[in-house]
Structures are given as structure tokens and as C-alpha cells.
Amino acid sequence: MNLTLRVWRQKNAKTSGQFVTYQATDISAEMSFLEMLDVVNEELIKKGEEQIAFDHDCREGICGSCGMVINGTPHGPLSATTTCQLHMRFFKDGDTITIEPWRASSFPIIKDLVVDRTAFDRIIQSGGFVSVSTGGAPDGNAIPIPKEDADKAMDAAQCIGCGACVAACKNASAMLFVSAKVSHLGLLPQGHVEADRRVLNMVATMDEEGFGNCTNTGSCEAACPKEISLDNIARMNRAYAKALFKNKLA
């Protein structure tokens, strides 16, 4: 198939960017979206033009590196799918595809489709862990955990930190990302001990990083390639209120 691409090109964080139109010819339906971009990039290099920069690594939908807004939707039209797992059979000959980077002030653009997501790392650093150092851990079976709890924790833990939730949200809120970690650890006995401190610190960092608040439109959940549920945000709000209240009492 032949496609017309409108791709956001931006030299670096300091310059402004613009859409540039490219033709993608002889694209096979079996290709992944990133392989289609590889083909376009190879042709650009042959013409002496610099390739389109985009983040990608595992190309198996798990590392969370890739991510671009495709026709207005983070990771494109297919639900529960990262950009690298989106295949060209979901497009048709003659389509025009608009490709943009994540747009959020907390994710500044580095170049073309590459953005800086280190704010997510800083949120995890502020509390997204269990404070156990190596050595001295009790036997793995010392604390039985109900299967339902372990499963729910796993549902939340599947977050790949790609940032699609932020890109999809009109407020550029990171609530789905933060709540996934708060839920994952809060649902397990190992994470209970620090639950209050964790949620207070992570939410504070999220605010400091400039992410917006949640107004319950649910676009984050719809865009999430790992189908992280909005329930996590409700759970985090509950945990936050509880922690705030207990903190005040203390």
C-alpha cells in the first residue's frame, strides 16, 4: 500500500517544529508501524536527509520506549497495543497518517518524536518501591497472599511507563501511571508498611513535575496499551485521603 505521512519534525528542544509530509510507498500489511518508519527513514537517508528520530527498543510491546500520537491517538487506533505492536494491516492504501510526539509540558520534546520522560523516573524515586535492602528477606512463602490480591497487584504492575496516559489526557495528568504503582505495592502486604508515606510523596512529586489533575474523563485508560484500569486512580485517591488524614492526626 502507499501512504502519506505527516510527521512532526523538530531539531531540538530550543527550536520550534513543524509537520513535514512524506510518502511511504510499497508498504506491506505485515509490517509493524515502526518497520514502516524504518523503510521511510532508509529512503530519507538515501536522499541525504536526516532520519526521523523516534524512541524504540524491544519492539515487543514491553519496554515502553516507543510511543507516538498516531492520527490523534497515543499508540494509534488499535486498543491495548503499543506503537511497535501496531501492524500496517490496520491501515489501507491511500491513507494519510499524522504522527506526533507525546504532547505535555512535563515531557519536553528532545527531537522529532522523542520526548523526555524522566519525570516518571523521579516520581518512582520519590516512593515507588519497598524499602528492603538486599539480604535478610524472609522466605518467599512466609507471607501467604490471596491469589485475588496478587492478581490485582499484577494487573497494576503491568504498566510499562510509556506515558500514553499523559499524552491522552487533556490535563496531561499522570494519575494513571502513579496510581498503578501505588496500587501494585499497596495491594501487597510487603508494600503496606510504607503505604501512607509512598502515596503522599509520589503525589507531591507528580504535582511538582507539573502534571495536571484528574477530571475523570477516562482517556488515559482508553489509550493505555496495558489496559491499566481507572480503578487504580480511585484506589490511589482513597489511599491518599486516608494517609493525609492519618498524617494530620499524627
Place this chain on the structure above:
Amino acid sequence: MSITLESKIPSGPVGQKWSRYRQDMKLVNPANKRKFDVIVVGSGLAGASAAATLGELGYNVKCFCFQDSPRRAHSIAAQGGINAAKNYRNDGDSIYRLFYDTIKGGDFRAREANVHRLAEVSVNIIDQCVAQGVPFAREYGGLLDNRSFGGAQVSRTFYARGQTGQQLLLGAYQALSRQIAAGTVTMYSRTEMLDLVLIDGHAKGIITRDLISGAIEAHSASAVVLATGGYGNVFYLSTNAKGCNVTSTFRAYKKGALFANPCYTQIHPTCIPVSGDYQSKLTLMSESLRNDGRVWVPKKEGDNRHPNEIPENERDYYLERKYPSYGNLAPRDIASRAAKQVCDEGRGVGPGGRGVYLDFSAAIQRFGRKKIEERYGNLFEMYERITGENAYDQPMRIYPAVHYTMGGLWVDYELMSNIPGLFVIGEANFSDHGANRLGASALMQGLADGYFVLPQTIGGYFAAQKNGKYPADHPEFRKAEEEVRARLNRLLSINGKKTVTEFHRELGKIMWDNVGMARTESSLMHALERIPVLRQEFWENVNVLGSGDDLNPALEYAGRVADFLEFGELLAYDALQREESCGGHFREEYQTEDGEALRNDDKYSYVAAWEYKGVDQFPTVHKEDLKYEEVKMSQRSYK
């Protein structure tokens, strides 16, 4: 430099070596630990767990990764699970059995003492990860669940759905994040190591490139730890992430570190077959699928019927037929070669005839679709996304692909290379898997090295060191910086006609066709002729656009492919000298009458550790003889 390979294996029975070592090792006073700076390159399971643990112990750590966040390292893609000798199933498992299975699985080419230590600490890993909040699969009683895996007859694999690597890596990433917040670890993401710096023969720092600003920087330290993964991408197509590369370990090799057993490459039997020339990578379907899936091809050559229309008696379940006691769970190297064999016979399925079926219909009938969905749902989804086929209704098509590399930099028992102060952990070293790695053992080794082994053994090096570190403007750093800059400028100034990808693809084809699943003297000689020609063409005709002063993916890639173009030759050379078949190294000249690998223990029971002698020069081999005191070497049989 004269090199002697001292493995530093502690004395005593194999089961007591590690505890003896720890009793005898020198310690660093807690107050002195912060005086030692450690560089950790890589943030996968081995790197992140080592950096976190070293930080917890009080060392000053600098950790580097080329990705935008340490959470993205390719350990994250491991699906199936992690082995541990917990014997929670009461099925006869023990530390000794895990040790034995790993030695046997490695086709008797691994170091006994290291492997026993690995089996010992395997149980601590599970405890540590549970304490971190890794959401392992559990049973209704609340206890940890296990599954079985290829190459073992016990159920010792712990898992978190099909995303075990992800959950373990996030556990290590979170431990690392905690140390970053505590100030013991400084993280440098989007930063690539481009050279190793030696001062007075010791590893004392690295040269890096900031991938956003292009800045070349010198980082000085008291020791350097490489945790940079494997070199599977020398084959272009592999299950590795696109960014995986050999640069760090190869740069260390060029500075004098020995590269051991590069020819031991693992071809994974269950990957999604190649669909076209544009293919950028191959996707693994977890080996755990072989627990419930049955592998078959049509009995007849060129049988093009839809798989569901081929009656039972016209199917050849070749693994069950050839290996009745292990059946579909035969180890990876054996299952891969068997698939190649039936495809070579013209019985392969799918486009190009390079595929075999992995069929779940019997398991679905037995356990119900719901149970299969629970076990492998995400894998079936992934398969459908990539191929457009539904594996609940028709068998999956799979074919072997390069997956893991057992070879790596040579290390002693303390995980230190022959360069003092240079430690190598995880897939980047050669030590524990011999000629073939068993499923669910990579995660185990990465975390064993990072959490439990290196943080102990590195103290011994520091305790004996007076000269901690040098200033980063020492002449050796300046010299290395200049060399790195010159090389980048050279790449940018060639302005040739071919893209980096074209060279990489060509190299990959040479490697896969000649140094892949089956190797012969003549195929290896052919590769050794072709690679230098391609390398020369690269340096004359590659086209790398853009500048070195900002984010330039083409420049990053060019540097990595340039190293692969030298490394591929080393791999082929190692494969040529090893005139036997063992594990992931299969030489067609050396096989039994029924086509199994034929080892030659009298001549080749050694580790081949290669010393760099210059581009276009033959490297020199140093041999470490493998002594088996505990295990009796035997021909591996899974029949």
C-alpha cells in the same frame, strides 16, 4: 602483557566453596566504602540489582544506560520465569539438582564452582524479589506457584504471568530508584559507554557520550562493572531489543580483556517466523508454551493443507517421537536443530517453509480454553497482533531465532576479568551457562550476580587497593576521549552510499547462513573471508548523516555496527577452532549417527578466551581447562 588465566576457585568440596569464600574474603570497613566509586554500565537485571545493592552497602555508584530510563533494559522482555531450587513442589528438587541440570544443560562446558554458587543463591533471589513486592503468580492458598520448563524434570520456575522479566526488572529498578533518591547512586540515562580506560593495567574509568547533547565525557572510578548484555544482534535479526549491542564488552576486549567462548550462541526454538525483508527483529514466544503445546509438522513433504485439515495420523510430532522422555520439553538447542532438520527436509510450514506448528488443541481439550487463556493469554494476543492468526483456533507457527549468547568476557570466580578492577556480570560474562543456557536461568544468573555475588566479591578487590581512583583529566582519560572523538568524526565524514542498516543486514545474513544453527569448516572459512571485506566497505562507503552534537540515532547505530563488524569475525574464528559440537555450537562434521551433537571432551573441555591482537590480526587463544570434580561428564541425552 602476559596473561595467565587464574580462575580463583576456592578449595574444598563444591558445596562448600561459596561459604568458604565468604568466610575468607577481605571486607571493606563500612566507613571506607563511600570512598570507593563504582561505575556500573547497564541497568538490566544484573546492572540495576548490582548498582542498587552496591549503593545500599555504602559505595558511591554511577550507573549508565543508553535508554531513556533504566527501566527499559531488555531484561524486561523475558517472559517465562526464573528458576530457584526451593523445592516448594516437593518433587525432588534441590540445590544439587539445579546445579546438575545447569551443568548438563550447558553440555559440560561451564565452570562447576560458579554454577553451584548460582544454584545456592537462587533461593535467596526469590525471597528478595517477594520482599520487594514482585507479584509472582500464586495459588489459591496464597503460596507461590511454579511451572516446569525445558531441560528439567522438576517444577522450579517462578513466574509473573508471561512478564516475569518485566516484574523482576521493575523490582530491581525500584530498588535502584530508592538508592538514586538516597544519593548513593547517580544515574546517567541516554548515555553510552564508548571506551574503557586503563591506568597502570587497572580499569579506572570509562568514556561516554551523552546521547542528547553529544558531549564526550570521562568518568573516573575505583572499579568498573560491565552489565551490558549479550551480542545476539551480530546476527541482525534476533529476539534482542534493537539497541542491544556488543560495544562495551568489545571495547574492553580491545583494551585487553579476554573474550570467552563467543561461538556459544543460543538459538531459541519458539519464535515467530520471519515474514519479509523489512523485518527489523524477531519476537520470541515464551518457551513455557512448550509445556502445553505440541510441536509437529506434516509427515508429507510440501503438504500445503490448512493445519486443521491434516489428520492426526499424517502429523509428525517429531520431538515426542525422537525424545520420548522429555518430548516437547527438550532443551532449546536440541529443539531448534530438530526444527531446522524437518524444514530442511521440506516439511516446514508457512511462507518460505521455515516454520513448524506449536499446537494447543490437545491442551485446550484437556484443561479448557479458560485455563490456557490464564496461562498464556498475553502470548496468544501478541501472536495474533503480529501474525493476524488466532492460536486458539489453529496452531501457532514458530521457528528458531537467535536469542541469548552464552559467551562473553572471561571472568574468574569473583566475576573479575583478567583486567584488575574490571568486573563483568549477567549475560555479558561467559561464566555459568556453558555451551547452552536452560530456560528461566538468565534471570536467575543476572540477579544472582547483581544482588548476591558481585557486591561481595568486589570488596576483595577494594580491600587490596590503595590507589582508589584517578582524576578524570589524567592523560589516559584525555587520550581515550580523543580516540572516541576521532572515531565518531570519521564515521560522520565518510558520506558513502549505503546506510548503516544495509551493512548490518548484510553482516547478519553472513552470520546466520554461515555461523548460525549449523556450522561447517567451509561455511566458517567463507564467513571469515566475507566479514573483513564488508568491514572495509563499511569504512569506505557508509552514510551517516547529521552531527555529533545532538541526538543522532544514525551515529549511535553506526558505532555499534562497526563493532559488530569486527566482533562477528571473532565469533566465527572461535567457532572454527572448536572442532566439536556442544550445546549452542553445532559443527556438522561432529555429530553422532542419529544427528546429535558430538562433544570431544579430551580435546575441547576448555574455555577459549581470546586476546585481541589488532584489527585484521588473528586473536590469540588462552585456555582454561574445565575440571569436573563433582559431576561425571556424559553424553547429554534427553531420550
